[in-house]
Amino acid sequence: xxxxxxxxxxxxxxxxxxxxxxxxxxSFTVRAxxxxxxxxxxxxxxxxTMRMILGLDAPTRGDVAVGxxxxxxxxxxxxxxxxxxxxxxxxxxxxxxxHLLSLAQSNAIPRSRVGEVLGVVGLDSVADRRVGGFSLGMxxxxxxxxALLGDPPVLMFDEPVNGLDPEGIVWIRELMRxxxxxxxxxxxxxxxxxxxALTADHLIVIGRGxxxxxxxxxxxxxxxxxxxxxxxxxxxxxxxxxxTEAGGRVKSGPDASLEVAGMTSMAIGRLAASTGAVLFExxxxxxxxxxxxxxxxxxxxxxxxxxxxS
Amino acid sequence: MTAAALAxxxxxxxxxxxxxxxxxxxRSEWTKIRSVRSTLWTLLVAxxxxxxxxxxxxxxxxxxxxxxxxGVRTNWDPxxxxxxxxGIAQLALAVLGVLVISSEYSTGAIRTSLTAVPxxxxxxxxxxxxxxxxxxxxxxxxxxxxFFVGQALISGDAPTAGxxxxxxxxxxxxxxxxxxxxxxxxxxxxxxxxxxxxxITILVAMLYVLPGLAQAxxxxxxxxxxxxxxxxxxQQITTVxxxxxxxxxxxxxxxxxxxxxxxxxxxHIRLHRRDA
Numbered sequence: 353x354x355x356x357x358x359x360x361x362x363x364x365x366x367x368x369x370x371x372x373x374x375x376x377x378x379s380f381t382v383r384a385x386x387x388x389x390x391x392x393x394x395x396x397x398x399x400x401t402m403r404m405i406l407g408l409d410a411p412t413r414g415d416v417a418v419g420x421x422x423x424x425x426x427x428x429x430x431x432x433x434x435x436x437x438x439x440x441x442x443x444x445x446x447x448x449x450x451h452l453l454s455l456a457q458s459n460a461i462p463r464s465r466v467g468e469v470l471g472v473v474g475l476d477s478v479a480d481r482r483v484g485g486f487s488l489g490m491x492x493x494x495x496x497x498x499a500l501l502g503d504p505p506v507l508m509f510d511e512p513v514n515g516l517d518p519e520g521i522v523w524i525r526e527l528m529r530x531x532x533x534x535x536x537x538x539x540x541x542x543x544x545x546x547x548x549a550l551t552a553d554h555l556i557v558i559g560r561g562x563x564x565x566x567x568x569x570x571x572x573x574x575x576x577x578x579x580x581x582x583x584x585x586x587x588x589x590x591x592x593x594x595x596t597e598a599g600g601r602v603k604s605g606p607d608a609s610l611e612v613a614g615m616t617s618m619a620i621g622r623l624a625a626s627t628g629a630v631l632f633e634x635x636x637x638x639x640x641x642x643x644x645x646x647x648x649x650x651x652x653x654x655x656x657x658x659x660x661x662s
Numbered sequence: 663m664t665a666a667a668l669a670x671x672x673x674x675x676x677x678x679x680x681x682x683x684x685x686x687x688x689r690s691e692w693t694k695i696r697s698v699r700s701t702l703w704t705l706l707v708a709x710x711x712x713x714x715x716x717x718x719x720x721x722x723x724x725x726x727x728x729x730x731x732x733g734v735r736t737n738w739d740p741x742x743x744x745x746x747x748x749g750i751a752q753l754a755l756a757v758l759g760v761l762v763i764s765s766e767y768s769t770g771a772i773r774t775s776l777t778a779v780p781x782x783x784x785x786x787x788x789x790x791x792x793x794x795x796x797x798x799x800x801x802x803x804x805x806x807x808x809f810f811v812g813q814a815l816i817s818g819d820a821p822t823a824g825x826x827x828x829x830x831x832x833x834x835x836x837x838x839x840x841x842x843x844x845x846x847x848x849x850x851x852x853x854x855x856x857x858x859x860x861x862i863t864i865l866v867a868m869l870y871v872l873p874g875l876a877q878a879x880x881x882x883x884x885x886x887x888x889x890x891x892x893x894x895x896x897q898q899i900t901t902v903x904x905x906x907x908x909x910x911x912x913x914x915x916x917x918x919x920x921x922x923x924x925x926x927x928x929x930h931i932r933l934h935r936r937d938a
Contacts, residue, residue, distance in 0.1 A: 403773075403937070406777050406780075407776070408773055408776060408777065408937060408938040409937040409938070423780055424781060426684040426780070428681055429682075429777065429778065430777075430778055431679050437773060439767070440769075440770055440774060441770035441773045442769065442771055442773075443766075443849035445700065446694070446697045447697065453693050454690045454691075454697070455690070455696045455778050456690075457689040458682060458687050458690035458778045459682045459778060460679065460680055460681075460683070461684065461746070495697065616690040
């Protein structure tokens with residue numbers, strides 16, 4: 353395996369289907385040695401982007417390269433890029449072994465490698481069974497085995513945890529972390545923020561085909577998570593006026609409370625004391641990652657809608 | 663199934679590798695076609711129809727020759743009669759061609775296939791080569807078997823043909839060649855339409871319905887259809903006695919070749935232009 357230099361680079365990548373723009377001027381670089389989460393709600397354009405990386409769909413505009421080359425120019429693509437896009441994209445009459453063998457042969461990968469990857473994903477006992485009888489979880493494993501056939505420096509997985517049981521989810525998470533630790537480039541898409549928070553080092557967030565964020569998970573959490581302080585007190589209106597005057601962004605919260613942003617709980621407590629207000633509760637709050645992600649993508653959808661109607 | 667512990671990704675692969683070649687893709691397509699049941703079934707149906715119906719037609723024709731001294735004796739072509747079942751068996755081989763590509767689309771496997779072989783022309787060429795090789799071998803086995811069985815059934819009742827007689831070897835061998843072209847027509851049609859149902863409908867129309875309907879047309883049109891309709895023209899290579907309004911054997915075969923080449927070119931263009 354060669355590592356370090358193999359990246360995925362998209363420049364102004366755009367895909368239109370008729371009047372619908374599935375991917376809109378997307379530019380990003382996926383770096384080696386990290387798990388990069390490709391995040392967006394369903395229909396955001398993640399799969400379309402991955403299909404363009406693999407040369408399955410031609411971009412309407414823009415360009416994407418793997419290790420500096422277009423996918424179709426790779427002389428043995430499975431040696432360069434391993435991808436799991438659709439676990440069901442196999443002929444149901446074919447056995448797991450023959451499915452992998454046909455893929456290996458097409459890229460001049462030795463036959464012995466088939467048994468090896470079947471072992472890695474734990475399917476060796478069902479190698480001679482027809483794929484049609486496999487559960488979705490088993491098909492996901494088969495798809496991962498296919499991605500590993502060429503021992504490629506670049507790996508791409510589209511929603512890999514779909515259909516996996518909890519053990520399987522932990523397994524694939526560890527697998528992706530291990531690949532990144534070996535120096536491979538790992539791009540994994542998901543519509544679940546919490547899953548990505550556990551797996552990814554870096555995030556590329558898209559909504560409606562547009563790039564929303566391209567940053568480390570830590571930065572994403574700090575930048576996106578709304579922080580505020582929940583305040584309950586006597587004479588709430590007077591306290592609200594005082595806090596607003598002091599620069600806080602105040603709105604009324606549930607059950608006769610205030611949600612105060614832009615001030616620390618320490619500052620609020622001091623202000624309350626100076627005005628003689630009686631505090632019942634003073635609790636710093638932080639939105640969950642999932643909420644932050646939904647807020648982010650929700651905004652992008654709203655922005656798009658108002659943008660087209662105005 | 664139980665989740666495997668994270669097995670080490672020890673690899674037998676060298677860090678340098680050779681580029682994939684056409685022969686690698688051929689090997690891969692051969693594995694694909696031999697590893698689905700429908701291949702075996704389709705070939706079995708082809709053999710039963712091709713050899714069985716040829717025998718049946720040979721027996722019936724010989725009987726007619728013996729009992730009826732009229733029409734059946736004019737243009738008596740024992741070679742063509744003994745392989746006439748291939749005209750029905752051709753549908754099975756054409757369907758095999760269709761299925762080889764349409765099943766890639768119906769199962770979604772095309773996306774996996776084109777990820778492994780992004781050169782789409784190479785992918786189609788490998789598939790076509792494998793299907794042509796299978797149809798050629800199968801076609802020759804069927805044609806020669808049907809010929810010998812047919813001659814055995816005809817002998818005693820009517821004049822028979824031998825491989826040493828003029829044009830007979832060409833006609834029998836031509837039966838296998840024609841079936842090869844038909845299978846290629848199937849794969850081309852399957853790639854253009856991407857659907858088995860649509861492609862098979864067109865096949866039946868092309869092979870049987872439309873040439874049949876033409877018989878009801880005024881002879882000025884009918885004669886042209888009989889002569890130049892691709893499958894009619896192509897089948898001239900299987901006859902020893904040339905009928906009215908037909909092309910010479912190899913000229914007819916050339917018409918059929920041209921037609922199949924156009925369909926395959928359309929398939930190639932469509933595979934290139936459209937997203938998988």
